[in-house]
Amino acid sequence: MAGLFSSTVTPTERRQAFRAGLNSGKIQRMPGAFSPLVARTIQEAGFEGVYVSGAVLAADLALPDIGLTTLSEVAGRARQIARSTDLPVLVDADTGFGEPMSAARTVSELEDAGVAGCHLEDQVNPKRCGHLDGKEVVPTDLMLRRITAAVNERRDDSFVICARTDAAGVEGIDAAIERAKAYADAGADLIFTEALHTPAEFEKFRAAVDVPLLANMTEFGKTELQTAQTLEEIGYNAVIYPVTLLRIAMGQVESALQDIERSGDQTGWIDRMQHRSRLYELLRYNEYNAFDQQVFTYSADNYPS
Structure with a gap:
């Protein structure tokens, strides 16, 4: 890919x-x-x-x-x-x-x-x-x-x-x-x-x-x-x-919402969440950042005041 x-x-x-x-x-x-x-x-x-x-x-x-x-x-x-x-x-x-x-x-x-x-x-x-x-x-x-x-x-x-x-x-x-x-x-x-x-x-x-x-x-x-x-x-x-x-995801969504509504926060679900670092890995964040650094050509000196 x-x-x-x-x-x-x-x-x-x-x-x-x-x-x-x-x-x-x-x-x-x-x-x-x-x-x-x-x-x-x-x-x-x-x-x-x-x-x-x-x-x-x-x-x-x-x-x-x-x-x-x-x-x-x-x-x-x-x-x-x-x-x-x-x-x-x-x-x-x-x-x-x-x-x-x-x-x-x-x-x-x-x-x-x-x-x-x-x-x-x-x-x-x-x-x-x-x-x-x-x-x-x-x-x-x-x-x-x-x-x-x-x-x-x-x-x-x-x-x-x-x-x-x-x-x-x-x-x-x-x-x-x-x-x-x-x-x-x-x-x-x-x-x-x-x-x-x-x-x-x-x-x-x-x-x-x-x-x-x-x-x-x-x-x-x-x-x-x-x-x-x-x-x-x-x-x-x-x-x-x-x-x-979809059924697995929606089952988890419903359970989490019930817990958050009852407890007032989501801390009980932190260990059951996909970690942000894993999501970024799937989204290929580092590759997008590298691409952006290669093509980002803006400089204030390039534009008239």
Whole structure:
């Protein structure tokens, strides 16, 4: 990460790295980042990629995950996160923010944002959280039009287009498998199998579908949480932890605020805070200072009185 203001690893290089990772036999672990600083921390912690969750972006805006966010908001946050890390960034693009033509524009905007790929889902628009009851999916042919439009608009062939299917919880796992096969035939590079319940269901999906697969290990949902090693042994290629870091952070925020309101100061939390020196390290303060000293040319003698 030589550049101070953006990664020096090009978007195409990161897309190629993502594709290589998906085909490496090693599962690609992608925690969800709710800010650019979190994305940088994910990289320093040694993960293979960064995920941008639509649910997290909505929550950060104090909105529920029911399709209220816009393409501009998602692309803007994705761009901020992608510039802060060298890792591939995968973005939740919901249903493509409209009809198939909107899905095509979504791919174009996210390519311009510098991310490695995005996923489009087969829910009706507006969508809802994938682990809630009452979801509805569109007919398969409409989802195929979404994928085809997205694939046709893609300018960089290395950009990863992932198709998410929510059909397992609506039509059953066999129907979800048939949809996944059709989505792959339409050009999807990766299949996101949403809201499967047990390892046996993940194994059944893996045995039936011959393209890279992504698992969602979100808390408090319908899926029994599995380790990355277990998913890798089943044959999954990527795993996301979409809301984990936001939930951890907000849990700490609520606890700290309660303590501060009750005690009147924050001293009880000092040892649990990220130290200022560590924050400055993540922000690369010393490198910015060195850069500033190299280019700062102001002198009072240079300006007339």
